Amino acid sequence: MKYTEKELIEKTKKYSTPLPGFTPLVMTEAKGCIVKDINGKEYIDGISICAGPASVGSAHPKVVNAVIEQVKKLPAASPWCVNIPRVELAEKLTKILPQGLNKFHFFCGGGEAVEFAIRTAIRSLKKREVISLYTGYHGTSLGLLSLGGSWNRKGLPIVPGFRQIPPAYCYRCFYGKEYPQCDFECAKALESMIQWGSSGEVMGFLLEPMMGVGGHVIPPKDYFQIVREICDKYGVLLIFDEIQTGFGRTGKMWAADYYGVNPDIMVIGKAMGGGIPISAAIFSEKIPLPSEEEVESLNTFSGNPLACAAASAVIDVIAEEKLTQKAAETGSFMMERLKEIEGKHPLIGEIRGAGLFIGVELVKDKETKERANEETKKVVAECRKRGVLLMVSYNGKGNVVKIKPPLNIERSLVEKIVDVLDESLSVVEKGI
Secondary structure, eight states, X not given: OOOOHHHHHHHHHHHSOOOTTOOOOOEEEEEBTEEEETTOOEEEESSTTTTSTTTTOBTOHHHHHHHHHHHHHOSOOOTTXXXXXXXXXXXXXXXXXXXXXXXXXXXXXXXXXHHHHHHHHHHHHTOOEEEEETTOOOOSSHHHHTTSOGGGOTTSOOOTTXXXXXXXXXXXXXXXXXXXXXXXXXXXXXHHIIIIISOSOXXXXXXXXXXXXXXXXXXXXXXXXXXXXXXXXXXXXXXXXXXXXXXXXXXXXXXXXXXXXXXXXXXXXXXXXXXSOOEEEEEETTSOOOOHHHHOOOOTTTTOHHHHHHHHHHHHHHHHTTHHHHHHHHHHHHHHHHHHHHTTOTTEXXXXXXXXXXXXXXXXXXXXXXXXXXXXXXXXXXXXXTTEEOEEOOSSOOOEEEEOOOTTOOHHHHHHHHHHHHHHHHHHHHHO
């Protein structure tokens, strides 16, 4: 059955529920760092397909071969039985994860892994309160919406015991202070919430070490040292959602490595499967896990051999091609190029990045920092017209251009991304 581009777009709108940031682009092929649309037009993939899944590039030969070989033998398996790819993946992960994280439960999507991590830890510690950040994002279940930014939970109930504090967002400090003369009020807010805003039953502090949907916010390293100390002081688990930051994205294998802090629980996904859906909740060996009767996780595709084989291949590719190191070097190069164009654009408020996790925050006025929401959408649309795919942060604010290309992107393509962004900013600024 063949449809025209227009028909495909119309039918997608007709049959799909509304999606934030819907883009009328019909993707038909992706290989490496290049995406093709239905008309054969090529685009540089500046978002690893969507916030990171294609971190080793689309259709990497080793990942493709691993999937082909596994689908021939055992594409699916009962989660109650043992399958070899799951065991092999767990062993590989144990060798590269922060120390002590070695108890796994695999899923397909990040949200269900976060939900499982929270539910399991609540039952393990017999404490029912969880603290998260105002502008975080962890998934879209009813429970996780209560732990994320308020923009996507309008009209929905808030889970009792789920509490939030301001993030370490230095460009827009919630306390009106300037780093580093700020005394880290944002970190100390965690202790205040534990002492005064809870009923004394705080199980954990859940956060993205670097916010993805929230605008590629990158806290200072000192912030996490303070947070770790507070969690230890009050017996609170530190839970890292590394779904967007893991597997070399920040120039380190994990954002936990970037900050030099070990979490008690970590959730990973997106880049893990090289395009095949897989995620995991991982627990420290020091956490007493609940009994089989209490776990209540009946996920049909948990640890399925097809996804596990793909994930194992991704880990091998990252190691063999030294992609973590390459992300650090390429990210530094891209940041230098972005800084070169920063001064000429009144729309650019701040450029921030760690490895190839980069955000360009756009403002209407550099002094007032008024968010340039509509302008940001236009800039990304102009980039798309010129053959570069970037994303807008949609966590209720929508004024950050997010850049996270595959870790093995060539520098010539990085140059092209920056040149196109430069040109697109100029076009939008002329129209203001």
